[in-house]
Amino acid sequence: MSRALLVVPPLVKYTAGPLLGPAMLVGAARDAGHQAEVLDLNIAFIRASGVPLDGARSAVTGDHDKPREALRRVDALFRRQLGLSGEASGRVADPIGSAAFSLELVQQSAERVLESFGASICEALAKQAEPEVVGLSVLFGGQVYWALAITQAVKEVWPRAVVVWGGAHVTAIQACLSELLRAAPSIDGFVVGHAERTFVELLDRLADPARWPASVMRRERQGALVRAEGDATVMPLFDAVALYDRGRLTLPVQMSRGCSYGRCSFCTYPAIEGRYDPVSAHLLQRHVVQARALGAALSFKDSLVDGQRLTDFAAVINRRVRWSACTKLAPSLSWRLRELGERGCDTLEVGLETIVGSSQLSIDKRQSWQVFERALEASTSAGIALIVNYMTGFVNEDSVEARAGVERVAHALRQSGNRGRLEVNEFQLERLAPEAGRSHLRITRTWPWASVCDWEPIERRRLHALVG
Ligand code: SF4
Incomplete structure (x- = not known):
């Protein structure tokens, strides 16, 4: 031992x-x-x-x-x-x-x-x-x-x-x-x-x-690198929960590794977590029991829980604890939300990222405004807080268009009366993101302890000249 x-x-x-x-x-x-x-x-x-x-x-x-x-x-x-x-x-x-x-x-x-x-x-x-x-x-x-x-x-x-x-x-x-x-x-x-x-x-x-x-x-x-092997079925043990913020106590749980979408060019989840690997929803039962015994909420740490898995998890949890998760906007999400809310889902986080069309194409995450609006309306009526992640500053993005996108999403959230929030971040280039290998930018500086890099866009004209 x-x-x-x-x-x-x-x-x-x-x-x-x-x-x-x-x-x-x-x-x-x-x-x-x-x-x-x-x-x-x-x-x-x-x-x-x-x-x-x-x-x-x-x-x-x-x-x-x-x-x-x-x-x-x-x-x-x-x-x-x-x-x-x-x-x-x-x-x-x-x-x-x-x-x-x-x-x-x-x-x-x-x-x-x-x-x-x-x-x-x-x-x-x-x-x-x-x-x-x-x-x-x-x-x-x-x-x-x-x-x-x-x-x-x-x-x-x-x-x-x-x-x-x-x-x-x-x-x-x-x-x-x-x-x-x-x-x-x-x-x-x-x-x-x-x-x-x-x-x-x-x-x-x-x-x-x-x-x-x-x-x-x-x-x-000689620093040879071999990726470690995980075991997502292990039960996490939390000993000293009294140290944490008692009014908020929340236990983390992760029911999959990787991302079932896995294509967004700015994102490092797939590279960091490895290929998508879900565990069976019935394993959630013991986490619910543990959280309930401690009077804690559950927060899913999966990079993305897709709609069907949300419904499966809601059936296992069935109101016994309050819970939150990240998901991806999809047309089917809005009709699931009422049931999720009834079964204890308190907060959902979605990566809207951008509503600027050219940026959606550039990051390979296309999502429609109508789908977002329907999800916002349905989550509000289901009593679910919606956290909307948004990013500006993508490569070659027009800053005025980007700002207008933020305003439009913020306005929609305010109008809806949803108790969630808009989280706006500036695009940062991560070493392991697919974006780092793309030809429309050049990495200008890295630092040994940093996962982010400095970069500059390659002007479209110059890019055309380079690729002939
Ligand atoms: S941003 Fe979200 S949906 Fe896109 S690859 Fe990353 S985890 Fe998956």
Whole structure:
């Protein structure tokens, strides 16, 4: 038997509950007879910053149920302490949140974190039973600074512990991992992809490094990259739910990996999650029982739950818990919504992305305004909050047309009286997105710890000249 500790570094701007990835690894490790715990330094950081939590939840369920204003203050504090300039770098809207800096600057920020918080990180670690493996769960670039600081603190507190980083961000920067292994010697390995099986194999064979799974990417193997094997049927275990925002408590659940659509050119889900792989809806039953016992809502983390699966999940849940999910607009969605609402669905998130025709073509996601309007009307009458994700700044997009699109969607939402919201983001070019390989743009800059790149459009005239 081996002992593992999974650590969540700040800052993930979410308070409503534990993260799924570490809980899956805990579930997989304990199933295999090992010991594993989660140390969530993210929620500890948020609570230590004095943000009032535990009040009433907002009007929605899921990722958007958060104390926004309070988290904005925590985020500002978090950024100040990193000592980095937050000025935009080319088209990268949030260099700090993306870790879009040189290796040296990121390392300097990690050292600042250690100066300010090293003693409290070490104290929090020392309260745990000594683990043989420490897993760092890194979802976003903004967690890298603390993850580096925590890695160094682990080596001080438990010099023999093996430190392995995983999570969506590690998968997203896979092209740089060899370089990062050389630059950050305290990191013993990276795991790319879903790691439930790899993690258990590592714990099983810990005593003999020569037999560690090939999917733990290490210096000793010259950074050879083998994607890890997941196990989506593992039951995640959530131990310390009392730490989270009591008024909002929400458990994550994921019933498929990958995306059943998988074509949007800006999106990295298919590359990060792998091919579409759903698990049977009947496995949802145990998650509903767990959430109900804890008085929690359920939030589906699937990149996309299609209409039929929403109906199947609603039948299993059948009002026992409040729940939320992401789905794709489709003509059949509107006639399903009443039943979903009756069976506890509180919030649906849809990626409308853009209503600008040329941008829809460019990103390969065509959706009609009429379908959106019908879904908005039906969700409002079913009492379901609709979160509408929208993006501007696509390659060669007309900014006036883009702005008009935002206004039109915002107006429709206001008129509908739906309690959901419009979330507008600026297009960011991700290394693993299909868009990064397209000929209408040129990547002008990358950073080793960042999944996003800077880019410039190739003018159509020049493109025509290039392709003859
Ligand atoms: S944007 Fe949504 S629908 Fe498109 S590929 Fe990504 S997850 Fe799938």
